[in-house]
Amino acid sequence: MRCYCGHSPIRTPIDSLRFGARIRSAPGCAFLDRCSRRCARGRPPSRPSRFTADSVAHCAREGLVEVRAGRVSTNFIDLMGIPPLAGRGFLPDEDAPRASPVMVVSHGFWQQRLGGDPEAVDRAVYIDDVPYTVVGIMPSAFRTYRTEDFWTPSVPEDIRKWELEAGYELVARLSRGVTVEEARRELQAIAASVDLKDFSGWGDGGRTLGVVPLKEEVVGDSAYPLQLLLAAVAVVLAIACANLAQLLLARSDRRVGEFATRKAIGASSSQLFRLALTESLLLSAAGGMGGVALAYWLLPVLLALAPSEIPRIAEATIDGRVLATAVALVVLTGCAFGMTPALRLARLSVLQAMKRAPGRPSPRSAQFRSALVVVQVAASVTLVALAGLIGRTFFTLLPSNPGFQAESLAAFLVHLPPKLFPEPADRLRAWNELVRRVEARPEVASVGVGSNVPFGHDDGFGSVRDLAERGRADGTEELNADVRAVSPSFFQLFQMPLLRGRNFTAADRAGAPGVAIVNERLARKLARGGHALGRRVHIGFDAPLPAYRIVGVVANRRSSGATTDVWDEIYIPHKQSRAQLGYLIIRSELDSRTLDRALRQEVRAALPQLPDNPRLTAAAMEDLISESVAGPRFSATLVSGFSALALLLAAIGLFGLVAYSVSQRRQELGIRAALGARPRDLVVTITRSAVAVTAGGAAVGLAAGAYLTRFVESQLYAIEPLDVPTFVGAAVLMLVVAGVAAYVPARRAARTDPMTALRYE
DSSP, X not given: OOEEEESOTXXXXXXXXXXXXXXXXXOOHHHHHHHHHHHHHSSSEEEEEEEEEEEEEEEETTEEEEEEEEEEXXXXXXXXXXXXXXXXXXXXXXXXXXOOOEXXXXXXXXXXXXXXXXXXXXXXXXXXXXXXXXXXXXXXXXXXXXXXXXXXXXXXXXXXXXXXXXOOEEEEEEOTTOOHHHHHHHHHHHHHHSOGGGSTTOOSOOEEEEEEOHHHHHHGGGHHHHHHHHHHHHHHHHHHHHHHHHHHHHHHHHTHHHHHHHHHTTOOHHHHHHHHHHHHHHHHHHHHHHHHHHHHHHHHHHHHHSOTTSTTGXXXXXXXXXXXXXXXXXXXXXXXXXXXXXXXXXXXXXXXXHHSOTTOOOHHHHHHHHHHHHHHHHHHHHHHHHHHHHHHHHHHHSOSSOSSOOTTEEXXXXXXXXXXXXXXXXXXXXXXXXXXHHHTSTTEEEEEEESSOTTXXXXXXXXXXEEEEEEETTEEEEEEEEEEEEOTTHHHHTTOOEEEEOOOOTTSOTTSOOEEEEEHHHHHHHHTTSOOTTOEEEESSXXXXXXXXXXXXXXXXXOOSSOSOOOOEEEEEGGGXXXXXXXXXXXXXXXXXXXXXHHHHHHHHHOTTSOBOTTOOEXXXXXXXXXXXXXXXXXXXXXXXXXXXXXXXXXXXXXXXXXXXXXXXXXXXXXXXXXXXOHHHHHHHHHHHHHHHHHHXXXXXXXXXXXXXXXXXXXXXXXXTTOHHHHHHHHHHHHHHHHHHHHHHHHHHHTSOHHHHHHOO
């Protein structure tokens, strides 16, 4: 059970909250309803709104189409804080038992299913053969933490169903001045004050009400790669700005004579300042235009790499706000890094300029340019070190060997709505017919059924549930395990060897004694030095808890891309489950698209009453494995790309520093060559100074990287934040890049004829 409360995610996103209830037994919605009534009278959240979502059939022109319906209280639209684009929200009495069915549709549903009809309000839309009147259309900006197509008032029938299934949530708004911590404390007190004895079948088990900001529920872990992207962009921008400042300082040194002449013939200081600042702004603008053009080119690549879990990532575009930000950055960087050289040239003394050798930098200017290079190197080493940590995490999680042959294996998600298949026997007959038809196709080698699959999304029937084993001296011990309903062929398809006991058989059907198979990890916990086979366990929340006898033990296998750890898993026969959602697992040489068309044909033939759901498609297991590490891959790709760019910019900065230094030391180098210095000695002399500057910057970068690992530590897996090989490798890589960047101008200077160098200037 979950319960969301807080201020609107549209009006006041910081104050939006989610709070969830967890109780040892169920049904839990009656408990949550009691809590919601007390919340409405109290200070933490006011006027909670029920919320749940399910799949329903929409009678469209092309036939029945499966869509997502949000079942909410009548105050839900007002609670979210944004008015409908057209029409209205729900009236208080529209959730009454005999009220006419009404709906508020999303902007996407209005566009795709209602053709964007401006007269769609008051139009009838058939959902599960029931006509609903459209009373409102929400704007495109309206988003909840789910992906509903429309919302309808929750009627008493829905609430009774939720009480049986423990499947609804609450949304509420915090009272003004109430903090998240205060809400947590008060909601926990509300949960503790509800007497569980009032609810039939409940013991006095543990119960909690946890509070989480609704914004956090919406964004979840997807905020991390975006924050990482922003930080990497900021680092690269800082390096680019340091390069720009170095360029402007070098230009100002070379143009001292020019500006002194301009001032001598009558140019004012303000005119000279405007001229120098305009040139720096033009350089910044040229870089900004190049950056915007590059962004247009890279955006599709970024969207292709981004995990689908990032909210609204598909809507990312370069719009007016992005261009305005780019213009602001251009002006800011141009002014910030062009101001000092411009002021320096504007305040130039003609007499001092005439005494100074042309192009000769001041000692302070040379020191400042070296400091800029140190900053660039430090930022680059920091970024490279963090990229190494994140990259190693990705390659650790990347399943090079998932434990089964993923090639030619695909999974097809099937949803059997309870309104069309109300009884478990109805769903079982549907599954049997579907498997029979798919198995008969000549291009299909084998078929299995599972409530979920390895590296897939663990939602629906296969979510984590409490597993209680009775018969111990202390009464009851609770363990957490993933519960999976599977067919006997599931273990062969995923190459999970049976270590002890037996597989499921045709005798393990509905009505027969419950049996289960556990993985080796869970078997060790249950055995406690004995044997897990033959033990009776209880699975689930429902009272009375169904009992299952363990008849087999299978090998451990990895199930998730987020960790290489093995989870506790327990399998029950699919024929003994009440699953509404499940996967057809097919081994076939057909590609995913062709297989998807073939499976849809069989679904339509076997279950003509089932609405089509374009969101559910056949997915190759190789694609599911790749998707399971999409988040780490996205982060690693972003940071690696920006660290490579940072290295390039730092190399350019070093090249510029060495080239400029060589141009200023040409006479010195000519004298050294005339006195017998070999070209190799000159190269070493020039390169040594560049490497020394780089070493100083690398030391600063390593220290900064060690400090910043605290911000990425939560995203690292199987690697220490202060991993010595990674940090040493980052420093060595930077030194190598610095050596190469310094070698080119040093080699060119070493080949210069001494007489030419002595005559220079």
